Amino acid sequence: MNIGKTLIHWYEQYQRELPWRTTKNPYLIWVSEIIMQQTRIQQGLPYYLKFVTDFPTIEALASAPQDKVLLNWQGLGYYSRARNMHETAQIIVKNHNGIFPSSYHELLKLKGIGPYTAAAIASFCFNERIPAIDGNVNRVISRIYDIELPINKGPGQKMVRDFSIQTLGKNDPCTFNQAMMDFGALICTPTNPLCKNCPISLECKSLKNNTITLRPVKEKQAPPKARYFTYLVVNHKGSTLLMQRQHNDIWKGLYEFPMWEFDSPMVAEEFLQLPKIMKLLKGCRISSISENRLPIHKLSHQNIYSQFIQLTTEPLPKISNTLEVKADELKNYALPKLIINFLHHQKKEFSRI
Numbered sequence: 001m002n003i004g005k006t007l008i009h010w011y012e013q014y015q016r017e018l019p020w021r022t023t024k025n026p027y028l029i030w031v032s033e034i035i036m037q038q039t040r041i042q043q044g045l046p047y048y049l050k051f052v053t054d055f056p057t058i059e060a061l062a063s064a065p066q067d068k069v070l071l072n073w074q075g076l077g078y079y080s081r082a083r084n085m086h087e088t089a090q091i092i093v094k095n096h097n098g099i100f101p102s103s104y105h106e107l108l109k110l111k112g113i114g115p116y117t118a119a120a121i122a123s124f125c126f127n128e129r130i131p132a133i134d135g136n137v138n139r140v141i142s143r144i145y146d147i148e149l150p151i152n153k154g155p156g157q158k159m160v161r162d163f164s165i166q167t168l169g170k171n172d173p174c175t176f177n178q179a180m181m182d183f184g185a186l187i188c189t190p191t192n193p194l195c196k197n198c199p200i201s202l203e204c205k206s207l208k209n210n211t212i213t214l215r216p217v218k219e220k221q222a223p224p225k226a227r228y229f230t231y232l233v234v235n236h237k238g239s240t241l242l243m244q245r246q247h248n249d250i251w252k253g254l255y256e257f258p259m260w261e262f263d264s265p266m267v268a269e270e271f272l273q274l275p276k277i278m279k280l281l282k283g284c285r286i287s288s289i290s291e292n293r294l295p296i297h298k299l300s301h302q303n304i305y306s307q308f309i310q311l312t313t314e315p316l317p318k319i320s321n322t323l324e325v326k327a328d329e330l331k332n333y334a335l336p337k338l339i340i341n342f343l344h345h346q347k348k349e350f351s352r353i
């Protein structure tokens with residue numbers, strides 16, 4: 001059996017209808033691939049439609065202010081993807097006349113475009129014969145060929161790649177790559193794959209060896225780092241203070257309340273007694289103090305323990321690099337999901353400030 005051909009045949013009958021499947025425009029393919037990384041289709045689709053409405057061309061994206069791009073992306077997470085896209089769009093417009101490079105190796109040189117995205121653009125738009133290996137493809141190939149090596153380490157990655165090239169064979173690379181993705185999403189799913197409906201079950205070594213639940217093998221990653229954020233949420237006559245994150249860290253470019261990071265959990269009383277905080281609040285009359293802690297905010301490699309200390313003050317304290325924002329203007333700023341969660345949590349209180 002030609003596995004690649006069989007999967008393409010299956011795809012021609014059962015493919016998912018997705019807006020970026022009807023285009024060869026590398027800009028639109030790029031946007032869809034970046035948005036859909038680490039994101040379910042149902043969650044990512046509205047973001048894709050909003051993004052290409054606000055920034056229909058690479059020139060529109062390149063000329064937009066970064067704040068507008070981040071606001072469009074708000075809630076999707078992994079904000080470095082949006083910042084990299086914005087920067088890469090500017091480079092393509094400036095250095096390539098707005099025309100996308102058309103080969104895998106040229107695409108790989110662009111910021112934020114890794115092997116998977118480069119292969120997807122090169123094969124979908126320019127028919128380059130190269131497999132696009134994402135999480136779905138890793139799983140499918142690991143199972144078909146019953147790969148025992150961890151797929152997140154060099155030798156295992158090479159084996160998946162070699163088998164993917166072999167399976168692609170002389171088939172059309174664009175259709176093959178899309179078929180692999182849909183097959184992984186619809187049939188060879190992470191849990192309870194539909195082996196009874198699988199058109200290649202006779203060829204599947206994991207099915208034969210009864211190792212499906214063991215594939216793919218992944219080597220354990222380091223445990224997530226714990227971080228402790230204490231936010232100072234001040235409020236005076238319906239206004240609060242925000243600051244933009246500047247450092248090369250999570251959420252760069254997004255806005256949040258003034259925040260201090262500690263090595264361990266902080267007690268509100270202790271925080272307010274810190275000399276640097278007392279100095280900031282000097283001259284402010286504080287009429288109310290309250291404290292909230294949100295559940296752990298989990299990112300891919302970090303767990304954020306957050307604490308929000310809310311003060312009603314007269315006047316607002318002077319904190320450098322902050323801007324005064326009315327409560328009803330907060331929606332105009334790109335905020336991390338953690339801050340949005342806090343605002344939802346505090347909706348009643350905030351509608352009163």
Ligand code: SF4
Nearest residue numbers: 188193195198201204
């Ligand atoms: S038989 Fe099952 S595990 Fe094997 S490729 Fe098909 S769906 Fe995946």
